Amino acid sequence: MCFKTCLLIDDNYIDNFVTRKIIEGSNFAESITVVRSATEALTSLAEGKIKPDVIFLDVRMPLMSGFEFLEEYEKIDIDKDNIKIFMLSSSLDPMDMRKSTDSKHITQFIHKPLTQKALEDLCP
Template sequence: MNISTSTFQSVLLIDDNSIDNFINKKLIETTGVAEQVVVMDSGAGALDYLKTLSTFPDVILLDVQMPGMDGFAFLQEYAKLPAELTQRCTVFMLSSSIDHRDLIRARENPHVKRYFNKPLNVQELLVYATA
């Protein structure tokens, strides 16, 4: 699958697993889903990065389980960012967690559009990101 024009300007991957980040970044790049892919290995680092931007990424793929600041703690801080920046950004949780409570928490969070299980499925991402 190669998309002739990128669907998204930018995607932000937030995951502490470097192998998952490498695979997901390559998958997004080789399928042409986004013009730019930025990788952050922590929730705190991602928040610091977002605070420097005047325009947020189109999509954030957020892992649930990370040391220090997990995905849900990231979302609590993300909710404090200016709405004019967060409202154009779609957040998806992408996790290998099998804890049903994580799925429920993600569904209840107003900033999370969908919870995906790893590995990333680009076609599924496109369906829900453009819906």
């Protein structure tokens, strides 16, 4: 296994289903937690309910976007040094890609759908 715990943050049920199946079919993570809102993810992280070493974060979600999540993520008191965040999005907006590159928390921008090959490339 590449990672112990994976957190998938995406509001789209179908995307979550597909991404989860791809991760489960690989040796990428021992466990996968799926949440459908950025606010739920922040609460779970802040309360210590989940301690992921990798997060897949969607850009465009209602109520709180992936970038807004990152602003709030910065404020919560958890050890962020060992958490890799991958922006996983179907967005083709160059601004989204640029913003993710500029974020100190984003390891890489990945276009949906997530593939087996992309997962292999992410393993340390």
